[in-house]
Amino acid sequence: MSEIATPTRCTLCGRTFYGPAAGLGLELRAGEEAPPRMMHFVNELIKHIAAAHPAEFQLSMAKASELQGWMILSHFSSDDRRVTEQRDYFRWSIHQQTLNVRAQNLETRARQIATEFIQGQRAAELSERPDAARGAATVTVAADDEDAAHLTMLITDALEDLQQILEEPGRYQPADPEPIPKKGATPSVLPS
Numbered sequence: 181m182s183e184i185a186t187p188t189r190c191t192l193c194g195r196t197f198y199g200p201a202a203g204l205g206l207e208l209r210a211g212e213e214a215p216p217r218m219m220h221f222v223n224e225l226i227k228h229i230a231a232a233h234p235a236e237f238q239l240s241m242a243k244a245s246e247l248q249g250w251m252i253l254s255h256f257s258s259d260d261r262r263v264t265e266q267r268d269y270f271r272w273s274i275h276q277q278t279l280n281v282r283a284q285n286l287e288t289r290a291r292q293i294a295t296e297f298i299q300g301q302r303a304a305e306l307s308e309r310p311d312a313a314r315g316a317a318t319v320t321v322a323a324d325d326e327d328a329a330h331l332t333m334l335i336t337d338a339l340e341d342l343q344q345i346l347e348e349p350g351r352y353q354p355a356d357p358e359p360i361p362k363k364g365a366t367p368s369v370l371p372s
């Protein structure tokens with residue numbers, strides 16, 4: 181373990197802070213208490229944002245209240261759809277902000293998978309044949325191959341379905357103060 185503290189830079193103004201040499205306690209698990217030196221360092225960072233970047237600090241506080249709202253509402257069951265929708269909106273909003281990465285180029289990836297699959301399938305068929313074609317030229321799949329196009333479409337659909345389930349893009353409009361249900365869903369009756 182290095183004795184030299186690793187610098188932590190504010191991305192808003194470039195100011196550098198030096199935390200505990202042992203790092204920020206990334207090995208922490210839920211329920212464990214952070215070491216006092218680490219807490220002290222995080223407090224330094226909080227104080228900096230509050231003093232030097234009040235707008236960002238305000239936003240952090242507003243976003244923190246979403247997490248608090250979701251956690252509190254998760255302890256209630258209700259037949260009131262407004263309660264369950266509000267809870268779901270908080271959950272969705274937190275989820276959108278903490279997604280590590282969003283899936284991209286699904287169709288390109290689907291085409292690669294489809295092409296490789298069809299290539300393998302045709303090579304296997306070819307190797308079964310007793311004639312001269314066996315073991316001959318490598319199998320290629322043309323860009324306009326109908327089987328590949330069909331399979332690409334199926335895989336793209338499956339990947340897009342998975343993306344919808346995992347990322348939930350557009351379930352609500354984040355800029356709006358109140359949740360807006362996605363197309364086809366029952367309209368929200370949340371008060372403003």
Ligand SMILES: [Zn+2]
Nearest residue numbers: 190192193232
């Ligand atoms: Zn700063």
